Amino acid sequence: MSLNYRIIFHLMGLLLLCNGGFMIIAAIFSGIYNDGATLDITLAAIVTMIIGTLSMFLTRGHKKEVKKKEGYIIVTGGWLVMSLSGVLPYLFSGAIPDFTNAFFETISGYTTTGASILDDIEALPEGILFWRSLTHWIGGMGIIVLAIAILPLLGIGGMQLFAAEAPGPSSDKLHPRITDTAKRLWLIYFGYTVAETILLKLAGMSFFDAINHSLATLSTGGFSTKNLSTAYWNDQPLIQYIIILFMFLAGSNFVLSYYAFKGKVQKILFDEEFKFYTIFVVGFTIVSALVVYFKANVAVSEYHPMIWGEAESAFRHSLFQVLSVITTTGFVTADFTNWTHFLTIFYFGLFFLGGCAGSTSGGIKVMRHLLIIKNGLLEFKRTLHSNAVIPVRYNNKTVREHIVYNIIAFFVLYMLMFIIGSLVLGALGLDFESAIGGAASSLGNVGPGLGSLNPLSNFNGLPALGKWWCGFLMLLGRLELFTVLILFTPYFWKKI
Amino acid sequence: MSLNYRIIFHLMGLLLLCNGGFMIIAAIFSGIYNDGATLDITLAAIVTMIIGTLSMFLTRGHKKEVKKKEGYIIVTGGWLVMSLSGVLPYLFSGAIPDFTNAFFETISGYTTTGASILDDIEALPEGILFWRSLTHWIGGMGIIVLAIAILPLLGIGGMQLFAAEAPGPSSDKLHPRITDTAKRLWLIYFGYTVAETILLKLAGMSFFDAINHSLATLSTGGFSTKNLSTAYWNDQPLIQYIIILFMFLAGSNFVLSYYAFKGKVQKILFDEEFKFYTIFVVGFTIVSALVVYFKANVAVSEYHPMIWGEAESAFRHSLFQVLSVITTTGFVTADFTNWTHFLTIFYFGLFFLGGCAGSTSGGIKVMRHLLIIKNGLLEFKRTLHSNAVIPVRYNNKTVREHIVYNIIAFFVLYMLMFIIGSLVLGALGLDFESAIGGAASSLGNVGPGLGSLNPLSNFNGLPALGKWWCGFLMLLGRLELFTVLILFTPYFWKKI
Numbered sequence: 001m002s003l004n005y006r007i008i009f010h011l012m013g014l015l016l017l018c019n020g021g022f023m024i025i026a027a028i029f030s031g032i033y034n035d036g037a038t039l040d041i042t043l044a045a046i047v048t049m050i051i052g053t054l055s056m057f058l059t060r061g062h063k064k065e066v067k068k069k070e071g072y073i074i075v076t077g078g079w080l081v082m083s084l085s086g087v088l089p090y091l092f093s094g095a096i097p098d099f100t101n102a103f104f105e106t107i108s109g110y111t112t113t114g115a116s117i118l119d120d121i122e123a124l125p126e127g128i129l130f131w132r133s134l135t136h137w138i139g140g141m142g143i144i145v146l147a148i149a150i151l152p153l154l155g156i157g158g159m160q161l162f163a164a165e166a167p168g169p170s171s172d173k174l175h176p177r178i179t180d181t182a183k184r185l186w187l188i189y190f191g192y193t194v195a196e197t198i199l200l201k202l203a204g205m206s207f208f209d210a211i212n213h214s215l216a217t218l219s220t221g222g223f224s225t226k227n228l229s230t231a232y233w234n235d236q237p238l239i240q241y242i243i244i245l246f247m248f249l250a251g252s253n254f255v256l257s258y259y260a261f262k263g264k265v266q267k268i269l270f271d272e273e274f275k276f277y278t279i280f281v282v283g284f285t286i287v288s289a290l291v292v293y294f295k296a297n298v299a300v301s302e303y304h305p306m307i308w309g310e311a312e313s314a315f316r317h318s319l320f321q322v323l324s325v326i327t328t329t330g331f332v333t334a335d336f337t338n339w340t341h342f343l344t345i346f347y348f349g350l351f352f353l354g355g356c357a358g359s360t361s362g363g364i365k366v367m368r369h370l371l372i373i374k375n376g377l378l379e380f381k382r383t384l385h386s387n388a389v390i391p392v393r394y395n396n397k398t399v400r401e402h403i404v405y406n407i408i409a410f411f412v413l414y415m416l417m418f419i420i421g422s423l424v425l426g427a428l429g430l431d432f433e434s435a436i437g438g439a440a441s442s443l444g445n446v447g448p449g450l451g452s453l454n455p456l457s458n459f460n461g462l463p464a465l466g467k468w469w470c471g472f473l474m475l476l477g478r479l480e481l482f483t484v485l486i487l488f489t490p491y492f493w494k495k496i
Numbered sequence: 497m498s499l500n501y502r503i504i505f506h507l508m509g510l511l512l513l514c515n516g517g518f519m520i521i522a523a524i525f526s527g528i529y530n531d532g533a534t535l536d537i538t539l540a541a542i543v544t545m546i547i548g549t550l551s552m553f554l555t556r557g558h559k560k561e562v563k564k565k566e567g568y569i570i571v572t573g574g575w576l577v578m579s580l581s582g583v584l585p586y587l588f589s590g591a592i593p594d595f596t597n598a599f600f601e602t603i604s605g606y607t608t609t610g611a612s613i614l615d616d617i618e619a620l621p622e623g624i625l626f627w628r629s630l631t632h633w634i635g636g637m638g639i640i641v642l643a644i645a646i647l648p649l650l651g652i653g654g655m656q657l658f659a660a661e662a663p664g665p666s667s668d669k670l671h672p673r674i675t676d677t678a679k680r681l682w683l684i685y686f687g688y689t690v691a692e693t694i695l696l697k698l699a700g701m702s703f704f705d706a707i708n709h710s711l712a713t714l715s716t717g718g719f720s721t722k723n724l725s726t727a728y729w730n731d732q733p734l735i736q737y738i739i740i741l742f743m744f745l746a747g748s749n750f751v752l753s754y755y756a757f758k759g760k761v762q763k764i765l766f767d768e769e770f771k772f773y774t775i776f777v778v779g780f781t782i783v784s785a786l787v788v789y790f791k792a793n794v795a796v797s798e799y800h801p802m803i804w805g806e807a808e809s810a811f812r813h814s815l816f817q818v819l820s821v822i823t824t825t826g827f828v829t830a831d832f833t834n835w836t837h838f839l840t841i842f843y844f845g846l847f848f849l850g851g852c853a854g855s856t857s858g859g860i861k862v863m864r865h866l867l868i869i870k871n872g873l874l875e876f877k878r879t880l881h882s883n884a885v886i887p888v889r890y891n892n893k894t895v896r897e898h899i900v901y902n903i904i905a906f907f908v909l910y911m912l913m914f915i916i917g918s919l920v921l922g923a924l925g926l927d928f929e930s931a932i933g934g935a936a937s938s939l940g941n942v943g944p945g946l947g948s949l950n951p952l953s954n955f956n957g958l959p960a961l962g963k964w965w966c967g968f969l970m971l972l973g974r975l976e977l978f979t980v981l982i983l984f985t986p987y988f989w990k991k992i
């Protein structure tokens with residue numbers, strides 16, 4: 001059985017066509033703000049759409065059937081094709097003239113990582129900044145389809161577990177499930193984005209900043225239009241609380257939001273992952289806030305203006321940073337690597353957590369941690385009772401053994417890629433803390449790292465190879481490892 | 497079914513009696529060198545033996561039967577009882593007057609970690625230094641029994657896998673297997689120690705240094721009698737090559753040595769773990785040597801005298817440090833955290849490797865890594881073929897699923913304890929690199945850490961709580977996590 005390359009190229013063409021369409025929106029934005037980049041962005045859109053149309057035209061009359069193996073190629077290829085075409089607005093406008101830098105910024109966008117190479121963000125034309133935020137939002141749309149419709153069918157990392165809960169017809173065919181489920185959840189995604197934009201505008205942000213930050217929040221991306229990131233609004237707590245609310249929503253399962261709007265609140269109350277996601281956010285915020293309040297001497301810092309008192313400041317910055325890291329958004333209101341040694345390690349640990357499955361967040365994700373911890377505790381019981389068969393339960397259902405296996409294998413692979421990721425960054429000259437933080441952050445699609453890649457710094461200091469490597473790690477993490485790595489195994493290319 | 501506490505206390509008494517006997521040997525050493533500590537060590541021996549005899553006397557007439565649950569208590573309790581009594585020579589002689597420090601040094605000894613709080617090792621009486629090395633060697637004896645006879649029966653971390661290969665009668669009862677298997681392997685352990693002592697003496701070491709370093713090599717402990725550790729002999733390559741040879745043996749499975757002496761060389765050639773252990777050592781040495789030679793500017797360093805040229809120096813120090821870290825011996829000929837950023841991360845990664853199962857080394861161990869990697873690769877195959885049952889094979893045999901499960905759970909638990917370990921050290925004020933390095937090193941029973949705990953430094957700068965915490969991590973790592981942690985689970989204390 002050989003691969004159906006025609007449909008692969010056909011779908012890549014379709015993606016390019018859509019991407020060109022999105023560029024048009026950015027061009028319109030550029031035109032409204034009269035930022036001088038309108039023609040360049042339009043040109044990028046035209047080039048992208050022409051290539052897309054050509055690719056679709058040349059592969060017309062393909063067989064409609066997409067099998068598992070083609071699925072892996074389409075997912076990885078799709079993200080690459082988007083990133084390769086997404087650089088055009090940067091290159092054509094000269095906003096980011098260097099290809100490596102432009103590609104880094106773009107893949108960081110589509111993977112919703114939000115690590116940036118820009119030293120002066122505010123110097124860029126509005127249309128380009130909007131395009132930058134839009135790459136996040138497009139990436140987020142992709143992730144929703146991926147998590148809810150594609151990965152479960154491809155059998156990746158335990159995603160089967162909650163796919164059963166997703167709305168839409170339950171079918172084994174890719175096509176109807178994708179279109180039907182995706183449409184419902186995209187509507188919620190779109191609605192949340194509009195809601196956040198309105199609230200931020202009402203709270204005092206400019207419309208431009210409001211829409212950009214909303215695009216970057218719901219996708220858990222983290223690009224900001226300000227050099228200071230969200231620390232720019234440290235004197236306006238209300239704005240930060242609004243972002244906090246939407247980060248929390250973006251890191252939760254969109255399927256639950258869907259049920260909430262359908263009035264089925266019990267679905268949320270009985271969801272184990274949501275419960276622990278909330279517990280983690282609250283618990284870790286308390287720990288961080290107490291340490292910041294009693295141990296970190298930030299009272300006098302420029303970044304922590306005491307608008308509503310020192311306690312509120314410690315609480316808000318902790319809540320914001322905990323959510324920003326757990327949901328892997330990566331917005332920055334304060335440099336957590338500068339609070340205390342303990343909090344540096346603490347937040348580094350949170351790089352690995354991730355939000356809920358079915359959200360746009362990266363990382364390992366709460367569901368997987370829960371299953372791994374449950375299985376670990378049961379292992380003690382199994383050890384005592386001579387390896388009796390004691391299954392793991394999740395949301396009151398027994399989890400099939402091979403799914404637990406799959407999740408643990410994901411965890412091990414994640415750790416392995418983290419170690420290799422750190423080693424490569426170390427080989428490229430980064431010191432211990434920067435290398436380890438950079439690898440963990442890229443793999444988890446968080447954004448800010450540690451050391452020289454700390455939240456107030458950026459990734460521009462990396463050597464070119466380091467930028468490519470981090471981009472690879474972002475893609476790997478974003479596509480749940482297996483989807484990308486499976487393409488490198490001999491099993492994949494064997495004809496059976 | 498209630499626990500048979502009488503036999504637990506009886507065996508603790510027996511251990512104390514043995515430990516007192518070992519102290520007598522140290523006292524004799526002390527007398528020969530006339531170091532002024534002879535009476536103190538003798539007093540420590542007498543106190544220990546009296547308590548041991550009392551405990552045995554009071555629990556005479558116990559039921560002989562040891563069940564699984566008592567097994568866990570005996571193992572953890574045994575190491576604690578040894579450590580608590582092992583402090584006496586330090587305290588009585590005033591060599592280490594502080595209890596926390598003395599306990600740290602002792603548990604670091606018995607767990608064969610080799611982390612020290614001594615600022616000036618050479619100032620100590622010979623008898624005390626010998627006792628210090630002896631705690632390593634006693635710990636090593638304990639580990640051999642543990643790994644080959646006890647842990648497999650307790651069902652810990654996949655140790656069942658190679659227990660089938662161990663010599664001696666295969667029985668499910670603890671008693672005959674322990675005595676029979678242990679005796680054969682202890683003989684090899686003892687023989688290697690004697691052989692290394694003789695070779696080191698012939699190569700130019702003093703007898704005292706030779707025997708101490710042999711005790712610390714075969715147990716993969718790493719205490720040295722010199723402040724510079726084995727870097728003291730950086731101008732005598734032959735001595736270091738001898739230590740290299742015995743580190744390699746100490747990190748390999750003693751069961752294989754047994755078969756080698758029986759003439760069954762094919763057992764070694766067909767052992768998968770030994771093959772990869774060798775490949776790892778050779779491969780990692782090559783990487784390290786190339787980086788040291790071409791990138792690290794050590795040509796002029798005092799620690800790297802060019803006795804046999806710069807290339808040999810780079811090779812020797814790399815081989816020495818790779819073996820020292822992989823076998824978790826922790827001897828130091830050069831500060832690998834001072835070579836390049838890449839090598840710091842590289843050696844940090846090796847902290848997690850460990851030697852072979854059935855050796856005295858700590859860490860995760862090669863066998864577990866092999867099974868985890870094999871299972872991870874097969875997971876790709878399972879993903880492609882809709883989770884078909886594809887078992888892991890090891891040494892040409894199918895490994896039962898629950899053993900693979902158990903090994904992976906061990907790995908996850910190891911990572912979890914590493915993270916918690918780092919967080920606690922961070923909370924105690926250690927910086928990122930020191931906290932992470934210290935936790936990994938303690939858990940893996942390596943010895944030297946990173947940052948402020950680098951190979952040329954020691955653990956004396958830790959706050960008292962940090963010393964206790966590191967001691968706990970050492971015990972945890974040494975007893976393969978489950979053995980200790982299971983005592984903290986509710987399952988354990990439930991009567992069934």
Ligand SMILES: [K+]
Nearest residue numbers: 113221329446
């Ligand atoms: K992000």
Ligand SMILES: [K+]
Nearest residue numbers: 609717825942
């Ligand atoms: K050691």
